[in-house]
Amino acid sequence: MSETIARLGRRLRLGVVGGGPDSFIGPVHRKAARLDDCYEIVASILSSDPTRAKEGARSVGLDPDRAYGSLPAMLDAEAAREDGIDVLAVMTPNDSHHEYSGLALERGLDVICDKPLATTLEDAIDLAARVRKAERVFCTTYNYTGYPMVRQARAMVAAGDIGDVRMVQAEYIQPGMAVLKEAEKSGGEGPRRLDPAKAGPSMVLGDIGSHAHHMACFVAGREVEAVSARVGAIVPGRIVHDCAMAHLRFEGGAWGTFWVTNAAAGAEHGLRFRIFGAEGGLEWFQENPNYLRHMPIDAPVRTLARGGPGLGPEADVVTRLKIGHPEGYQEAFATLYREVADAVVARRVDGVYAPETWPFPTVEDGARGVKFIDAAVRSSAADGAWTDARIDF
Numbered sequence: 001m002s003e004t005i006a007r008l009g010r011r012l013r014l015g016v017v018g019g020g021p022d023s024f025i026g027p028v029h030r031k032a033a034r035l036d037d038c039y040e041i042v043a044s045i046l047s048s049d050p051t052r053a054k055e056g057a058r059s060v061g062l063d064p065d066r067a068y069g070s071l072p073a074m075l076d077a078e079a080a081r082e083d084g085i086d087v088l089a090v091m092t093p094n095d096s097h098h099e100y101s102g103l104a105l106e107r108g109l110d111v112i113c114d115k116p117l118a119t120t121l122e123d124a125i126d127l128a129a130r131v132r133k134a135e136r137v138f139c140t141t142y143n144y145t146g147y148p149m150v151r152q153a154r155a156m157v158a159a160g161d162i163g164d165v166r167m168v169q170a171e172y173i174q175p176g177m178a179v180l181k182e183a184e185k186s187g188g189e190g191p192r193r194l195d196p197a198k199a200g201p202s203m204v205l206g207d208i209g210s211h212a213h214h215m216a217c218f219v220a221g222r223e224v225e226a227v228s229a230r231v232g233a234i235v236p237g238r239i240v241h242d243c244a245m246a247h248l249r250f251e252g253g254a255w256g257t258f259w260v261t262n263a264a265a266g267a268e269h270g271l272r273f274r275i276f277g278a279e280g281g282l283e284w285f286q287e288n289p290n291y292l293r294h295m296p297i298d299a300p301v302r303t304l305a306r307g308g309p310g311l312g313p314e315a316d317v318v319t320r321l322k323i324g325h326p327e328g329y330q331e332a333f334a335t336l337y338r339e340v341a342d343a344v345v346a347r348r349v350d351g352v353y354a355p356e357t358w359p360f361p362t363v364e365d366g367a368r369g370v371k372f373i374d375a376a377v378r379s380s381a382a383d384g385a386w387t388d389a390r391i392d393f
Contacts, residue, residue, distance in 0.1 A: 002338070005038050008345050015043040015078060015085035015109075017071055017100055018092035021059050025091050025114065028333055030060065032143075033089065035334035038341035042066055043078055043085050071100055075107050087137075087344060090114060093192040094200050098123035101138070105130050110137040110344050112337065115210045116373065117366030119200035124370035128393055131363040135353050137343045139336055140366030142214040144271060146335030148306045148327070149292040151359070152315035153219050153275070153282045156294070159312075163279030165254045170216035172208045173270030174262040177242045180235055194240055201377050202231055203240040208271075209260040209376070210369040214361060215273055216258070219282075222251040223368060224389045227258075229376035234263045246376055249386070290326050314359075336360045367391060 005011055014033055019026020026046070033039040043066040046056035050069035057067035068074040078084035088104040090097055090113040098118040104111050111131075117140055118124040131138045144150065157165065184194065192198040193207060200206040217223050229246035233239065242263040248256030264270070271286035280296040290306040304311060307323035318335045321327055339360040346352040355362055371391040379387035 002036055002038055002341070004338075004342050004345050007349050011040040012038060012086045012341055012344060013042045013083060014039040014087050014089060015045075015074060016041060016089045016091065017045040017074070018090065018096075018114075020046040020056050023091075027060075028330065029089055029091050029112075029141075031330055032333040032337045035331065036338040036341075038338055039087070042083070043068065043074055045069065045071060045074055071103055075103060079107060086110065087112060087340070093198050094206055095119050095192075095198045098127050101127055102130055105134045105136055105138075108134070108136070110340070110347075112139045112141060112340055113366070114141050115214075115366060115369060116200060116206045117363065117370050119198075119206075121370050121374045124367040125391070125393070128363045128367045132393075135347075137340055137347060137353075137358075138363040139340045140361045140363060140369070141333070141336060142211055142218070142361040142365065142369075143329075143333040143336055144211055144215055144286060145218045145361060146318060146332035147284075147286075147289050148311075148315040148319045149284055149289060149304065150215070150219065150332075151318055152292055152304060152306075152311055153273075153284055154221065155312045155314040156282060157219060157275065157277070158221050161279075161294070162275065162277035162281055162296075165220050165222070165250070165252065165275060165277045167274075167276045168216050168220050168248070168250060168254055168256040169258075169272075169274040170212040170256070171259040171270060171272050172212040172261075173259070173264045173267045174208060175264050175267045177204075177235065177238075177262040178265035180237050184238060196240060199240070200373065202244070202373055204242050204244055204260055204262055205231065205373040205376060208262060209244055209258075210373065211271065212258060212260050213372045214365060214369055215271070216248070216256060217250075217365075217368070218361075219273055219275055219284075220250060220254065222254070224248045224256065224372060225251055226386045227372065227375050227379050227389045228384045228386045229258075229379040230384055231376055231380040234261065238263075244376060244380075246379070248389075289328060289332075364393060367393070 047053040054064040231244040243261040246258040283293040375389040
C-alpha cells in the first residue's frame with residue numbers, strides 16, 4: 001500500500017460508471033486505479049439494465065451485489081453504507097459527463113471524469129463552478145500528460161531551458177476513421193461518437209483534439225488565446241468531423257499549429273509535440289514515449305531517457321521502473337489516479353484543498369478544452385477567422 005494511502009488507513013473506495021466489459025476505456029480506468037494500490041473498486045454501473053449491470057460486474061471481477069442500473073440508485077445505496085464510495089470515476093458517453101459529475105459532487109464525492117468535460121460550453125463552465133463551490137478533488141483525464149517525459153518537458157520549459165517560448169506544434173494522427181463506417185453508409189444508429197447530440201459539436205475535437213490542445217498548453221505552460229481553424233470531414237459521405245487543422249496564438253505571443261485527425265489511412269497513433277524557444281527546442285512522440293529530444297541552440301542534440309540520469313523530480317516522481325524497462329500508456333493513466341488519491345487524502349486527513357498545487361488536469365483544464373472546441377468550430381464556420389479561445393471562471 002502506498003505511503004499516502006497508509007496515512008488514510010485504507011484504500012480509497014471507488015465507484016465506476018460506464019466502461020462495460022466490451023469497452024476500450026473501461027479496463028484502462030480499472031487497471032489504472034489498481035496499479036499503485038490506492039483504490040479498491042467496490043461499486044459499478046456497467047449497464048443501464050440492472051440485470052446486465054450485475055452480469056457485467058461479475059464478468060470483470062466486481063461485486064454484483066453493488067452493481068447498479070443508474071447513478072441515483074448507486075449514490076443512494078452507497079451513501080447509506082458505512083463503507084460507501086469515496087470517489088466516482090465517470091467514463092460514460094460525453095453527453096452525460098456534466099450530469100453525472102454534478103450528481104457526484106452533490107453527494108460530496110471526489111470525481112475523475114473522462115474528457116471532454118461536457119458537450120456544451122455552458123455545462124463546462126457550470127461544472128467548474130460547482131467543483132469550486134463543493135471544494136472537491138476533480139480530475140479531467142487528459143492522461144497523456146502523465147508520461148514522465150512529458151512532465152520533464154514541462155519542467156524544462158518552466159525552468160527556461162529552451163528560453164522564451166516562440167513556437168508550439170501539437171498533432172494527433174489516428175487511422176480508425178479512415179474508412180466510412182457501415183452505420184454511416186446506411187444512416188442507421190452507430191457508435192455514440194458518431195452522433196453529434198451525444199458526442200458534442202465536433203467528433204474529432206472532442207475525441208482526440210482535446211488531448212492535443214491540452215498537451216500543447218500543459219507543456220508550454222500557457223493557454224491558447226485565439227484560434228484560426230478549419231474543421232470538417234475528410235472522408236466522403238461522413239457527417240461528423242474527422243479532421244481539424246488550426247493556427248494558434250498563445251499567451252505571451254507564441255505561435256502554434258495544430259493538426260488532429262482520426263481519418264489518416266496507414267497512421268498508427270501519432271500524438272506528438274514540438275516546442276521551440278529562443279534557446280532551443282524539445283520534441284516528444286507518444287509512440288516512443290520513454291524518450292525526450294532536447295535540441296539546444298549552442299550544444300549537441302541530446303536524447304533524455306525516462307529513468308535515466310539528469311532528469312528532474314517532476315519526471316522521477318512518476319517513474320516506476322528503472323531505465324531499460326519501458327513504461328507506457330497504462331502507467332501514464334495510472335499516474336493521474338495516484339495523484340488524485342494524494343489530493344483526496346490531503347483533503348481528508350490534513351484538511352488541505354489546494355487545486356493550484358495539483359499536477360493532474362483539473363476541471364478548469366477540462367473547461368478550457370471545451371472552450372477551445374467551441375472556438376475552433378466557430379472559427380471554421382467563419383472561414384478561419386481568429387476566434388477568442390480564452391475562458392473566464
